[in-house]
Amino acid sequence: MSENHLQCRECKKEYESTFKYICDECFGPLDVKYDFTPVNKNTFTDREKTYWRYFELLPIQDKKNIVSIEAGLTPLVKAEKLGKKLGLNNLYIKNDSVNPTFSFKDRPAGVAISKAKEFGLKSVGCASTGNLASATAAHAAKADMPCYIFAPSDIETAKIAQALSYGAEYISVDGTYDEANRIAAQIGDRKGVGIVNINMRSYYVEGSKTLAYEVAEQLDWNVPNHLIVPTGSGAMLNAICKGFEELQTVSLLDDLSSMHMHCAQPHGCAPIVDAFDKNSDKVIPVERPETVAKSLAIGDPGDGRYVLKRLKQYNGIAKETNDKE
Ligand SMILES: [Zn+2]
Structure with missing residues (x-):
């Protein structure tokens, strides 16, 4: 067990771990932060x-x-x-x-x-x-x-x-x-x-x-060079970055500088790709998403802005693909 608390992603205000998800001060989203107990590669080996x-x-x-x-x-x-x-x-x-x-x-x-x-x-x-x-x-x-x-x-x-x-x-x-x-x-x-x-x-x-923990462990605790993440709301891509960063914090991974994080969206619902192509940090919602990838048909991605930040941070790109592909 590691101690954890909540912290606002925007203004960094901290809160106790409680049934709460938005910052009182700035309405920013709250993230879980940890004081990790020591772990090593063997900690997880024989587990479920x-x-x-x-x-x-x-x-x-x-x-x-x-x-x-x-x-x-x-x-x-x-x-x-x-x-x-x-x-x-x-x-x-x-x-x-x-x-x-x-x-x-x-x-x-x-x-x-x-x-x-x-x-x-x-x-x-x-x-x-x-x-x-x-x-x-x-x-x-x-x-x-x-x-x-x-x-x-x-x-x-x-x-x-x-x-x-x-x-x-x-x-x-x-x-x-x-x-x-x-x-x-x-x-x-x-x-x-x-x-x-x-x-x-x-x-x-x-x-x-x-997902980040498993991929790192399955690669024998190595950092992948390129990750391509299918993106709807953007929450998963952001969470995967957080996962890799935490593995670095607990010294299970050395250096994330070789890792590139990329975002993939379906043509017909690619508001993050559009913002990336325009070099803008504003994601303009798609009113009528049209794609066979229903799970990715999120016209107004809640974490879109954070995805754009992550792509910059990890030298990635955003690309769309058509339904046939
Ligand atoms: Zn805040």
Whole structure:
């Protein structure tokens, strides 16, 4: 267990670790900061084959609060044929689709719900359909907590069928996704419901950073030269950078100066790429995202500005790809 607290990403004001996600002073997002207990490469060797093997680097204080559905430590697959075609000798693909509910969302949802349990919250939920709804509902079922999925009333129920099969309740909101988000936030704050991607967001993104830990460990604690991250809201890319930086803090990695961080977005919803191409630090929202990559169809990426900062910091670029590719 490592001590942790919250710190505003903008004005750096610090707060105790509590059920809170926005800075009182400047409304900036709060990040989890740690005083890490000493770890080394052997600390993790014989542990469970899930992302909870990195317990000392995660924000849960008491192991009994961990809600695990055995997600993580997914394969880092060497893409020989594609690498050859592209002239790359060491091309790897992190296959997070083999997680228990079939997406990387098992990482953030699991950490957020474990922390909600640690805070003593009685119920959880999310504003989403699709992957996040499934991951949240599966973890809530494991924790034996009621789970509420906030989504517009006109969605196809097939989209949340997986979540409902885990016992979640669908809160149908008359309006758009943005309105579903707003209502989830209001109810979450008023009733003390841990909405994983809203009021538990500071802890939620801590789950995403375990992608960095796993990739580093799978590369025998080496820093990859180039990372290409599919980007929707931008939270995952930012969290992966945080993960690598923390590995440097605990001396598991030496130097991140050779690492390049790149952002990939689908044509039809590439607001971060557009800002990058214009050398602007303002991300202009895409009103009607159109892409087959539904999980990346986030027209107004909440962490877009921070992604642009990360690309500068780690000498990366942003590129879009078409649906056929
Ligand atoms: Zn602040």
